[in-house]
Amino acid sequence: MKKLLTIIAAMSVALTAFGQIIETHTLHSNVLGVDQNYNVYLPAGYNPANHYPLIVLLHGLSDDYTAWQDRGRVDWVANELIESGECVPFVILMPNAGNADIHAYPNGYFNVPGWSYEDFFFKELLPAVEAKFNCGGSKGQRAIMGLSMGGGGSVVYAQHHPDIFSSCYAMSGWLDNEKREVWADVPEGSKFPATSNSVADNSAIKYVKKATPETLERLKTVKWFVDCGDDDFILYLSLDFYRAMRDAGVPAQLRVRDGVHNWEYWHLSLRWALPFASRNFSI
Amino acid sequence: MKKLLTIIAAMSVALTAFGQIIETHTLHSNVLGVDQNYNVYLPAGYNPANHYPLIVLLHGLSDDYTAWQDRGRVDWVANELIESGECVPFVILMPNAGNADIHAYPNGYFNVPGWSYEDFFFKELLPAVEAKFNCGGSKGQRAIMGLSMGGGGSVVYAQHHPDIFSSCYAMSGWLDNEKREVWADVPEGSKFPATSNSVADNSAIKYVKKATPETLERLKTVKWFVDCGDDDFILYLSLDFYRAMRDAGVPAQLRVRDGVHNWEYWHLSLRWALPFASRNFSI
Amino acid sequence: MKKLLTIIAAMSVALTAFGQIIETHTLHSNVLGVDQNYNVYLPAGYNPANHYPLIVLLHGLSDDYTAWQDRGRVDWVANELIESGECVPFVILMPNAGNADIHAYPNGYFNVPGWSYEDFFFKELLPAVEAKFNCGGSKGQRAIMGLSMGGGGSVVYAQHHPDIFSSCYAMSGWLDNEKREVWADVPEGSKFPATSNSVADNSAIKYVKKATPETLERLKTVKWFVDCGDDDFILYLSLDFYRAMRDAGVPAQLRVRDGVHNWEYWHLSLRWALPFASRNFSI
């Protein structure tokens, strides 16, 4: 055989090639005392000799670091938007804040007793990934976004560190958890109560309402985007967060499209979120 | 334990419940001499006592009847559009025109020597599915659509049977194959040449160019939609088909969005294709 | 000269022909004691021998019956959507609830002492227009929509008469006016306080919150759509109305796009509003 089948080959390339630029890596965390996996998306033609902006992309409660690729096909959207020029080439970091063995470790992005995830993220994971992939490194070169628990995580991380993120995009964000009682009857020994309480303790809404003028000025240095489906069971959290921001004079975008708390919504959200991050990058 | 975790439960429902209304069935074909699988999408609350319109949804060359669900997540889009009222509830039939063992059977939607797929579809599959699921049954209650090889199949089926489909939506359609030479070096015994030739022999473009005034009048009873990505390697086929239709005076819609020949494009196309089919249904 | 310039002619047709199907008419109102103008949009090929569904389209506070055409170019959008099949052909009624001489007559859609506009609309205008243009006539053949003061008017009219409208679409709705004090210093003799008070007295939000189960059941027979820009100065009214509806178990759509309280937003809203009305028509 001398030739390949032209059409079959073209189709195969179109259908499969993009999947190859998602890589899984493992970092040992001294803070957590365990190894932690993460995925990275590297744009077509990625060259470690060049520097890239970084998007941190956080998953939700019942998922882990594989979800944005395996369920959300972030590569499809990122490839298309970069190829057409709607986005600059960037690296995407997808950390792991989900744990199959819920009795062993809590889920979530915040510090809870015995599991200082936020410390791990900022002290270990972010620096390691930025060094390894030559990306991020400054406020103008970093964005953060996520869905549900990761939407809440994105906002709280950007609230805690407005000096290091240029933009923050929250999809269907779990931005508060005022009523903790739903967690009363979980299996003994489960770490879910820790997760639940950590969201309440890190309420993104209360953070804005209680912010000092100085804090509000710092929040204004970040570009904020709130996005939630009209039939989402936690829509009110997004609306309340947006109102808190607006009432406090911190500019933010709000979008409500048709949809519920599912991957169809989040997959589509990427079409707004990635260009939003991209155009807010600066040197 | 007395209670479920409210949030976890809600998330799980949102994330998983929609997948359960895709069913796989098998029909023995006397025409083909083999069993043939197919998938059906049944809308939420499907009740066999009620009658539903039918959408026939055709897959592409390197896929089979599972692709629209497993790779294209048709259920996500259909569920959302029906729930919001943008579409009426319908049944979707996803036939099988792909075969893993390419040495045994050809792919494709047309009759080739020894494999009369088009006969199977119209004489066996369509009647069986309509009877089994109480759907379709008349021109006003049937639509057809598909991608790539299935885009071509959709158009040709509607050309051959304008009296039984109310609308036809072709995504990235393989609408002609004038140069047959790319198939010269396939493995001995493969059925790919039969597929390739069948597309050339059933050119949707030539069909329009050669149509008599009477045929054109019949084509005008179908609503046509042509949709292809600007970077698709077979874009020109869609453009040429649209021009042939327009030059012949047969109304058709044309859309070119950003994109290539991949599932990101086709998944998004469903947002136009399903409402298009839905609003062209009639009683 | 024997021929027209083909291109010039084609351009002129494309650019100007659509504007001709907006008609202005006048109806004498016994209820109000004055003549009242209104505009109607008649679809291409309008034939009074055929029956058409009717869309009632309400203007905002500082406008009158000419605004949807002259500022919002409703004809452009309606023509395109009907031509492409996204909408069925319909008649649009654009009533007048604005008055240049604010000392003589109040603005607004509600009954105020000496100016029973709501009575005029339902007892005189709607029947006259439906008879004159052979349109509407039943719940399944009527929709209502509007912007700002007209968004509030649409919702309240559909609340008062859920039996005669199939759908209601509110853009940037003035849905309540709890604080009446802003009206204290208007020019003596102005009718603005009457308008202001009428919106407070006809709060669409309080109507839902106070509704009996029977009333809620009647509201569920209407399809509701709430649409407002994220930077609109009265966004919270739309959010509060949607929450009241959702909390009461009455299905409604919510959309928040980018934008403020202006014609760019409303012109774009027509692309959702008109198809929403169209697909909720029934015979």
Add this chain to the structure above:
Amino acid sequence: MKKLLTIIAAMSVALTAFGQIIETHTLHSNVLGVDQNYNVYLPAGYNPANHYPLIVLLHGLSDDYTAWQDRGRVDWVANELIESGECVPFVILMPNAGNADIHAYPNGYFNVPGWSYEDFFFKELLPAVEAKFNCGGSKGQRAIMGLSMGGGGSVVYAQHHPDIFSSCYAMSGWLDNEKREVWADVPEGSKFPATSNSVADNSAIKYVKKATPETLERLKTVKWFVDCGDDDFILYLSLDFYRAMRDAGVPAQLRVRDGVHNWEYWHLSLRWALPFASRNFSI
């Protein structure tokens, strides 16, 4: 009276304030021997001490320099996109290539005997506007776009000067005029034949087909976007131009949406065109 009516005032600001940043100016042209008007759009907060990128926005055959504002409401779209951050602030130049007295001067963007418009544009207008408003000045700070005759003008200007425009966006472009015969019977003395012939003589399609490898390399330094409605009477010109570019290996975007040759289409096109120009600006 001590207070303004809050709501009325807010509405008035929202509705009218944006119109004030369109300015009309006049430049005497030594090349043409007449005064020439032009409009400029200045972004909110425009400050002549700052430098801005420049978008050149060309009108169509039966219009003049006022059309993009008066009929296309470019200010609405530009204001919104800049405010939301989808576009950087820019100046828009709207030149005049239409003349009410067609017996006196030809329309169009090209040099014809006795009317060297292209020379006027590049030698007089562009330098004068860039100096006066502190904008443009380099390839990375200039974009060009237009509709119909102005779509063709945009492409040809960028073909002639790929070194000075970073991007070019053609809407419904009059990109060729192969058949000149339609102009045979125009009124004696009219300048329309000159316009018609100038489009044929400056065919954007033939320019690409005949381009040398060196020319093609220069064309690749510009970002190209082709956009036309599927029912536009000159759609084929856009399709042929795109195919010529693709066949020649010059990357270009193509979009075909629903629509005809009218202002609804072009107004919506601005939502793609302005961000496209904006993200292709560089320093």
